[in-house]
Amino acid sequence: MNSSSGKTYMSTSNSSAGWKAGDAAADQFPVGLRVLVVDDDPTCLMILEKMLRTCLYEVTKCNRAETALSMLRENKSGFDVVISDVHMPDMDGFKLLEHIGLEMDLPVIMMSADDGKHVVMKGVTHGACDYLIKPVRIEALKNIWQHVVRKRKNEWKDFEQSGSVEEGDRQLKQSEEADYSSSANEGNWKSSKRRKDDEDETDDRDDTSSLKKPRVVWSVELHQQFVAAVNQLGIDKAVPKKILELMNVPGLTRENVASHLQKYRLYLRRLSGVSQHPSNLNNSFMSPQEATFGPLSSLNGLDLQTLAATGQLPAQSLVTLQAAGLGRPTGKSGIPMPLVDQRNIFSFENPKLRFGDGQQHVNNNKQMNLLHGIPTTMEPKQLAGLHHGAQSMGNMNMQVASHGSQSSQNNPLLMQMAQPQVRGQMLNDTSLGHPPRLLSPMGQPILSNGIAANVSTRNGIQENIRAPSYNPVSQTSSMLNFPMNHAAELPGNSFPLGSTPGISSLTPKVAFQEDVNSDIKGSVGFLPSYDIFNDLNQHKPQNWELQNVGMTLDASQHSNSLQGNLNHAQSVLVQQGFPSGQVNGQNRSATVVSKAMFSSGDSTGHVNVQNGNQHLNSLLVDSTVRIKSETPTILYPDDFGQEDLMSALLKQQDAIAPAEHEFDFDGYSLDNIPV
Amino acid sequence: MERNPMRRQLQTMRKSLFDQGYLDDQFVQLEELQDDANPNFVEEVVTLYYRDSGRIILNIEQALERKTFDFNKLDAYMHQFKGSSSSIGAKKVKAESTLFREYCRSRNGEGCMRTFQQLKKEYATLRRKLEAYFQLARQAGPVETACRPK
Numbered sequence: 001m002n003s004s005s006g007k008t009y010m011s012t013s014n015s016s017a018g019w020k021a022g023d024a025a026a027d028q029f030p031v032g033l034r035v036l037v038v039d040d041d042p043t044c045l046m047i048l049e050k051m052l053r054t055c056l057y058e059v060t061k062c063n064r065a066e067t068a069l070s071m072l073r074e075n076k077s078g079f080d081v082v083i084s085d086v087h088m089p090d091m092d093g094f095k096l097l098e099h100i101g102l103e104m105d106l107p108v109i110m111m112s113a114d115d116g117k118h119v120v121m122k123g124v125t126h127g128a129c130d131y132l133i134k135p136v137r138i139e140a141l142k143n144i145w146q147h148v149v150r151k152r153k154n155e156w157k158d159f160e161q162s163g164s165v166e167e168g169d170r171q172l173k174q175s176e177e178a179d180y181s182s183s184a185n186e187g188n189w190k191s192s193k194r195r196k197d198d199e200d201e202t203d204d205r206d207d208t209s210s211l212k213k214p215r216v217v218w219s220v221e222l223h224q225q226f227v228a229a230v231n232q233l234g235i236d237k238a239v240p241k242k243i244l245e246l247m248n249v250p251g252l253t254r255e256n257v258a259s260h261l262q263k264y265r266l267y268l269r270r271l272s273g274v275s276q277h278p279s280n281l282n283n284s285f286m287s288p289q290e291a292t293f294g295p296l297s298s299l300n301g302l303d304l305q306t307l308a309a310t311g312q313l314p315a316q317s318l319v320t321l322q323a324a325g326l327g328r329p330t331g332k333s334g335i336p337m338p339l340v341d342q343r344n345i346f347s348f349e350n351p352k353l354r355f356g357d358g359q360q361h362v363n364n365n366k367q368m369n370l371l372h373g374i375p376t377t378m379e380p381k382q383l384a385g386l387h388h389g390a391q392s393m394g395n396m397n398m399q400v401a402s403h404g405s406q407s408s409q410n411n412p413l414l415m416q417m418a419q420p421q422v423r424g425q426m427l428n429d430t431s432l433g434h435p436p437r438l439l440s441p442m443g444q445p446i447l448s449n450g451i452a453a454n455v456s457t458r459n460g461i462q463e464n465i466r467a468p469s470y471n472p473v474s475q476t477s478s479m480l481n482f483p484m485n486h487a488a489e490l491p492g493n494s495f496p497l498g499s500t501p502g503i504s505s506l507t508p509k510v511a512f513q514e515d516v517n518s519d520i521k522g523s524v525g526f527l528p529s530y531d532i533f534n535d536l537n538q539h540k541p542q543n544w545e546l547q548n549v550g551m552t553l554d555a556s557q558h559s560n561s562l563q564g565n566l567n568h569a570q571s572v573l574v575q576q577g578f579p580s581g582q583v584n585g586q587n588r589s590a591t592v593v594s595k596a597m598f599s600s601g602d603s604t605g606h607v608n609v610q611n612g613n614q615h616l617n618s619l620l621v622d623s624t625v626r627i628k629s630e631t632p633t634i635l636y637p638d639d640f641g642q643e644d645l646m647s648a649l650l651k652q653q654d655a656i657a658p659a660e661h662e663f664d665f666d667g668y669s670l671d672n673i674p675v
Numbered sequence: 676m677e678r679n680p681m682r683r684q685l686q687t688m689r690k691s692l693f694d695q696g697y698l699d700d701q702f703v704q705l706e707e708l709q710d711d712a713n714p715n716f717v718e719e720v721v722t723l724y725y726r727d728s729g730r731i732i733l734n735i736e737q738a739l740e741r742k743t744f745d746f747n748k749l750d751a752y753m754h755q756f757k758g759s760s761s762s763i764g765a766k767k768v769k770a771e772s773t774l775f776r777e778y779c780r781s782r783n784g785e786g787c788m789r790t791f792q793q794l795k796k797e798y799a800t801l802r803r804k805l806e807a808y809f810q811l812a813r814q815a816g817p818v819e820t821a822c823r824p825k
Binding site: 044 | 701719720754
């Protein structure tokens with residue numbers, strides 16, 4: 001057996017395969033667990049390395065977060081778990097945590113000499129699997145493998161649900177139980193298993209014991225039907241049974257509907273939370289990261305977290321949710337579909353939020369961004385609109401899902417999107433590369449692009465989605481995340497969107513990343529604040545910007561315009577966070593935008609770009625004019641702290657097509673949403 | 676009981692370091708990591724610690740020379756320093772670090788300066804003692820030097 005390495009342990013992407021194959025390997029587990037340890041303190045690093053080696057793990061040490069990230073990106077499946085210090089000079093540990101969660105979805109363990117409750121809480125809210133207090137003892141390290149297993153289990157479950165890895169999962173579970181009980185604390189294992197199950201509240205699996213439920217793919221159409229049914233019944237009175245009856249879809253079970261409804265409700269809550277307190281959002285965002293991102297964060301966080309936690313949140317569901325929220329927005333981008341009403345709020349808020357704090361916020365924002373996809377106020381009308389969006393999104397997601405399939409494609413994408421955004425920073429760097437595709441569908445249903453992007457991002461993102469850190473993201477973010485993710489990913493990728501003009505996606509990167517979520521919600525309407533973009537241009541749209549932009553775009557777009565615009569928006573989306581630098585250059589960071597843009601996919605004008613956050617914005621800006629205003633100039637540029645967004649956006653688009661963006665959130669007329 | 680007088684002396688020295696509170700259990704963790712593959716692991720870590728933390732000490736010193744103290748920065752430096760110190764088991768040094776941070780939080784410049792002086796003393800004392808210890812360990816013979824029976 002190969003105690004070696006990583007193969008046995010299955011890289012996150014093919015965990016199931018890994019597990020299965022290795023019964024023998026599994027016996028040796030956790031020997032050979034591939035750990036990446038990041039700490040700027042050389043003394044601690046040396047000690048940790050030795051300790052981990054003594055535990056028979058394969059250790060790679062790194063003293064800089066950036067280096068660690070690039071290592072991870074280069075070799076997504078090269079590590080099983082990451083241990084990182086909280087205080088590091090080049091990047092905040094929590095930020096790294098977010099990035100990893102979004103992009104690679106690896107379990108991350110934080111450590112610090114600081115054992116203050118608020119810091120530990122931060123770790124938890126950011127999705128860390130565990131938090132170790134320094135000085136770290138070897139006993140604490142001996143059990144880190146449990147986090148890997150737990151995560152894998154969640155992933156498998158997802159896979160399983162999608163029908164891809166049935167046997168693996170089952171086998172795995174069984175073998176896991178068998179193997180782990182011997183090597184680790186059996187009680188531990190079981191309890192963690194139970195815990196994991198408990199966390200899967202949002203999972204499709206109502207019945208945690210039967211993991212093998214065939215996963216339902218919530219396509220855009222299906223989601224639209226769902227939303228229509230919900231609206232018909234009235235959101236308060238919508239019970240799964242009745243919804244199921246109304247939908248009248250063969251093969252759909254009450255459980256499927258129930259779990260989808262749960263997610264949907266969270267999404268709505270998030271949206272409404274966002275919209276209601278735009279200022280809060282700002283506050284929340286602005287508030288120190290510790291503070292759970294304010295109201296939104298709570299929503300987002302909760303939703304996302306639960307979603308994230310479960311990791312299982314089917315991307316699709318999320319997507320659709322987001323789409324619904326957005327009204328249309330490209331399903332992918334989860335573009336913060338700040339309901340139209342909120343749009344303004346979001347756009348402004350988001351940007352602000354995002355930029356406000358800067359990096360830190362970004363983290364926070366990220367989480368918040370997750371919401372972006374979720375329209376803040378999903379009114380029936382909007383819902384309808386959303387449906388469109390959702391559909392598009394759904395398509396997007398779905399598509400993505402299909403691609404990726406492995407990692408909970410949907411989720412990952414969504415999450416990724418969200419995560420990337422959150423990670424904003426991360427996005428900028430690298431991931432963006434993937435998504436661009438999402439945006440690319442310039443004009444084409446962004447969804448497809450998004451999906452593609454998603455898919456691509458998936459790799460990176462998938463993990464992210466899972467990343468516990470991004471819990472918040474997971475939920476809402478799924479939708480939003482897409483944009484974000486894509487955005488993040490895209491940025492690097494240079495979205496083709498850039499071209500998408502007009503996509504009013506200017507919605508600055510709607511900081512999907514975090515702010516976006518929150519912002520978008522509020523701002524749903526992409527306020528074509530070109531001003532913002534201008535500012536943004538100035539500032540290099542750091543990932544965040546894009547993200548934010550995207551978010552805002554989402555908000556504005558939500559629904560139709562975004563869709564179309566999404567293409568444009570894509571760039572915006574891209575902005576989301578990605579790449580401030582990247583985005584700009586490239587496709588207008590459509591990637592970021594694209595996310596947002598996904599929504600814009602359909603409508604040319606619709607710059608659903610909400611996602612497109614900055615890129616879109618930039619794209620939008622330039623193209624916005626062209627885009628026709630459909631896309632609500634997502635540029636919420638106002639507040640987005642946007643300087644980043646703006647700059648990002650602006651960069652991208654020289655001509656920020658202002659305000660044409662009509663946010664016609666009302667009545668999400670997802671017209672022409674080329675899904 | 677060690678027959679080798681040097682070893683006996685080494686053991687005595689080691690014991691007193693613990694008894695007098697210079698080292699805590701974390702040091703034992705390091706000792707346990709030492710094995711045939713890394714026979715001088717503890718010494719290497721301690722050397723690395725003194726090299727790296729010396730830099731932080733310098734930063735703090737410079738920061739304390741300012742007219743007005745930037746307590747946040749001081750706290751951040753000390754947080755770093757404390758993390759390192761605790762990871763090698765430097766008990767007294769760690770205690771002084773904690774005290775220093777408290778003074779930072781309460782914005783007590785005087786307290787900070789006083790504590791820092793004390794900290795530097797402890798830091799230097801520990802270094803001396805450990806250097807003597809490692810030297811004796813090397814003389815006493817390889818392998819068992821600071822290793823605990825596994």
